[in-house]
Ligand code: SF4
Ligand code: SF4
């Protein structure tokens with residue numbers, strides 16, 4: 140790439156042609172303050188915080204939008220520049236209520252930090268006199284217009300990143316306000332509660348309700364992990380303080396989602412109010428009694444030894460790590476020879492020899508075939524990618540016999556029987572992408588083969604770690620009524636246990652109390668998403684790390700540890716350390 | 732009247748938005764929720780964007796007005812011929828409303844504007860899209876009578 144040479148504060152800098160002054164400065168570790176700019180958003184040059192002196196230019200220029208040129212000379216902290224920045228800050232502090240000591244973001248606010256940096260220690264202009272509304276109509280976070288600096292990061296995040304277009308600015312000048320749709324309360328708007336706007340807001344205008352006033356960033360830990368609420372596998376940071384999860388943030392550097400999360404990933408896990416199982420439970424004389432791990436494991440091992448493999452059934456959630464699924468497969472299918480094995484969710488059919496596409500292909504596609512999958516509710520971040528592509532001019536064809544959350548965005552909605560029509564369009568396109576789920580009929584799957592070589596195929600697997608479970612062969616087909624004894628890796632999921640024989644011996648590995656744990660003979664307490672380390676495989680086949688952010692509750696143990704414990708008590712050597720199991724699991728999922 | 736969708740001929744362009752809003756305003760009298768939604772659908776734009784635009788420009792009305800919007804020019808030329816103040820005062824008294832208000836029968840809204848580009852024939856006023864020049868009290872009476880005449 141062609142490089143352009145310039146000097147910033149006398150320092151020689153070179154940056155790729157087409158960079159802005161801000162980007163060039165960042166490459167050279169020269170800090171230019173910004174407010175409306177955000178690395179994930181297109182710059183708009185609205186706040187004038189980043190003003191710099193460019194030799195030969197009549198006025199100061201915003202570094203975030205000003206393109207570099209050969210030989211350019213830039214000053215980033217000269218007197219005229221700092222005077223201008225102070226002026227901007229004076230105006231910002233005077234415009235609304237920036238009385239920091241009562242603000243949730245105090246200590247983490249970008250505006251406040253700049254106030255300190257430029258010595259804004261008093262109000263130059265008459266302070267705020269007007270009260271602005273606070274809109275708390277959304278469940279997870281609120282909007283305090285009094286703290287808003289109208290940088291429009293939220294508006295741009297909603298339209299550029301999420302492609303949801305809920306937010307806008309109404310009126311102009313001093314009357315400008317952030318608003319939703321046609322000026323309705325946020326809670327009644329088309330907002331999908333993804334929280335992306337919350338994550339980009341530089342001030343205390345958008346505030347997370349659950350973690351508000353629970354600690355400044357400096358008092359918290361950020362643990363990088365992978366969201367395990369659907370099969371996309373978004374990178375996230377679990378923010379904790381003193382062993383408690385405060386909130387979840389999207390990881391801007393994550394390869395799959397680049398910072399985005401959805402309601403399922405960002406908020407729902409923190410609002411789970413189901414009572415936990417914290418101790419092993421064993422049924423004695425008809426009632427479940429708390430016991431220690433040894434006793435519980437002993438009983439399970441005995442049951443495994445006493446019951447014939449053909450009488451066993453094994454059912455698993457896909458909300459489990461690669462390690463747990465691998466050990467489950469190894470222990471029950473390979474070692475014990477159990478064949479009645481199944482998953483709690485469906486699996487997308489095998490379409491092409493290898494699903495060759497990745498979610499990133501959606502970005503550059505000109506036509507997207509969405510076949511038998513409903514990402515709007517199942518994999519929301521994938522639906523954001525689709526809507527983003529539509530913004531760039533791509534067309535969406537939905538082929539589904541069910542109601543589809545993206546139907547309104549499609550240029551064409553077809554039934555599964557009309558898949559040929561969609562295929563015709565794809566054949567004429569340049570970069571077609573086929574996104575398919577478990578709803579694809581076998582006829583449609585066969586027909587779509589015609590596009591192999593032409594289209595990028597990306598599965599949108601139901602569940603979470605479904606790709607790994609299927610690679611391990613855990614979806615071989617399960618009949619609950621056929622088993623006298625049943626091992627259910629239920630994890631955090633719910634299953635009502637329909638068709639399980641009344642007299643079947645049921646062992647459940649679960650995190651939460653549920654009808655199935657009530658009915659079980661042995662319940663093994665399992666750690667939840669934030670309490671375990673391991674790996675998960677996303678729908679593209681990408682293996683990613685999940686990391687423990689807090690200790691398991693009570694005596695709960697991570698999913699794979701429970702199975703490893705059972706295996707070793709059975710005298711089976713199938714891996715005891717995490718690293719060892721992870722390596723085996725990865726090998727089994729992607730045989731090389 | 733042609734439906735709004737037909738008048739907004741080239742729907743694929745964001746640059747059509749201001750014109751489209753103007754057409755919608757003509758047909759609805761002001762930009763109702765429904766009008767904004769129809770424009771958004773027709774142009775394939777987010778409702779939030781269309782609403783933002785509509786609320787940005789003061790030429791668009793988000794509140795209802797009377798059937799006839801009387802815009803009296805307060806520009807310099809109209810002022811200098813001594814017409815503007817007198818015309819506004821005359822209309823205020825005659826209609827019994829203040830500037831910015833609408834008569835109870837919903838017929839007239841009184842507004843003042845800057846220069847209608849009719850300085851040579853000042854004082855000028857505009858009723859919806861039509862320009863009225865060299866205005867006097869008598870001509871105002873005549874005009875109001877004519878307009879009322881359409882609605883008896
Ligand atoms: S709410 Fe936050 S992100 Fe949105 S304009 Fe206001 S300060 Fe900026
Ligand atoms: S939560 Fe998501 S959808 Fe809702 S306004 Fe914010 S960015 Fe838009």
Ligand code: FES
Nearest residue numbers: 175184186187203
């Ligand atoms: S950061 Fe450049 S103008 Fe706001």
Ligand code: FES
Nearest residue numbers: 804806809847849
């Ligand atoms: S000043 Fe009234 S028309 Fe120009």
